[in-house]
Amino acid sequence: MAGPGGDMQWCFSQVKGAIDDDVAEADIISTVEFNHTGELLATGDKGGRVVIFQQEIENKNLPQFRSEYNVYSTFQSHEPEFDYLKSLEIEEKINKIRWLPQKNAAQFLLSTNDKTIKLWKISERDKRPEGYNLKEEDGRYKDPNSITSLRVPVLIPMDLMVEASPRRVFANAHTYHINSISVNSDEETYLSADDLRINLWNLEITDRSFNIVDIKPANMEELTEVITAAEFHPHQCNTFVYSSSKGTIRLCDMRASALCDKQSKLFEEPEDPSNRSFFSEIISSISDVKFSHNGRYMMTRDYLSVKIWDLNMENRPVETYQVHEYLRSKLCSLYENDCIFDKFECCWNGNDSVVMTGSYNNFFRMFDRGQRRDVTLEASRENSKPMQVLKPRKVCAGGKRKKDEISVDSLDFNKKILHTAWHPQDNIIAVATTNNLYIFQDKVN
């Protein structure tokens, strides 16, 4: 993370979304994901829409290069549905988007709401055929008697049109609410996880899936934990992990058995008894799990911390970073205002040296693993001048508040950053506040 001779500095690049403070619920961003090259950035929102931004790469080699992301495609992925049998409304909110590796000119992504996963094809059209023999230009059929000669239609250039079409709909496989999808490294299968089950799908087959994990107890009254996130290993197509509400992570090998209820590895850190409270269980619930790009580590996010685990060591994480420890004494208030249930995500940078996660007051945190340094930055309209360098922020936990520090009681808990994403190669990050998407990049020295 340290550039030649010093710290990295982050600059504002762009902000997307409405300016006004009155946030329409449908505009609340619910997921953010770069594609495998970083050229495309997808967001999903509560209204079921997907917006894809594309990076302008023409001037990439210029020294003052500013990567600009502009809207590439917008489409309605999911609509609200009604389950008549259970008298339940199914929300259209997009829970997760995952890109498929690119194989041809078109781009593919999976988007999911609580119940249904869809495969979308996003393709460009920049030519159109002209000169049909039997049709006029406006599509009306010609009178056959008026045709006296034959010609070959030609393709002429047109304004770029980006089309999104649903190619597969994977429905009716989840009784509970889907929290994760993950594309396998074999590029043929993917998994979807709900509170109690994980299913394995083939991207080509929509009418069936394999159930590979089922933790539903025979008697629901004995339920003690649920699945909170799941992900495939980035290189080993037989390996995946899933996290639980009890703070454990299970690594499973699909070669071991058809139903992976017995984990191959169980990652769990014993609880610190001095920290026990009413809310110990809630704050130990893992909200996100992400493998490192090199596949040797995984990162988990619980309410107050980020933990890095070595896949070869199950009894404790190798690194633990406190995101906002000052909130530990406020858990009761955070329970009352529901903030304690917030599900923060986390992400790795391209070379796995830095991890990032969000917090409250539109703050987000970065932890440099090698340098053992961390920084708190803020995504706000006040710091949105082009290329403005972000100043590190500090929260004063108690005692005398220094200048420029913000006290815990002044934090705005309605301004939360739950979703962040890091470009797979460059130092460009996308940070979602409630209804705005901020793009920051490192300062070019």
Add this chain to the structure above:
Amino acid sequence: MNATTAMEVNAEARRILAVSISKLYASRSQRGGLRLHRSLLLSMVMRSARDIYHSSREIEGPSGAQPTPEPMETSSSPGEQTVPEPQPEFQTSEEPESGDEGCDGDITEDKENMSPTKQSRKRRGKAAAAPDFLPSKRARLEPGEERYAAPSCRAGESLSALSLNLNRAISAF
């Protein structure tokens, strides 16, 4: 733990229970249906609070100074099985009416419990503050369930009933 601390803990536990019950109830009308994860976490908090409440009451002993739990008015609990059944009393039944001010419940409770022995087992009449956002129909019994005899309901039994109902909240799925 001395009696004063036990009372504080007791009050805290009651307050958390109050907040939890109102959350559990509110989640019923959420778009997208009941969230299993959230319901599970809520029930865990309620269970911890109930256990703490129970143990802190034992420590306080029969001093009579602490508020006696009263049976919740049947009409004030929702008829479906996804919410704790009426028997587990707790003045907390009053809490939801103030929504966000669940923590102020102590004030309401004290008024009721000035004479804990008098009429403490009787169900309150409809006029007495049934929160108007709760449905007024009586709770339905599930098949095979017996209605607990309210007059003989002691704190300990009602707490176990609460635990049974917490589990039932999850099994509603």
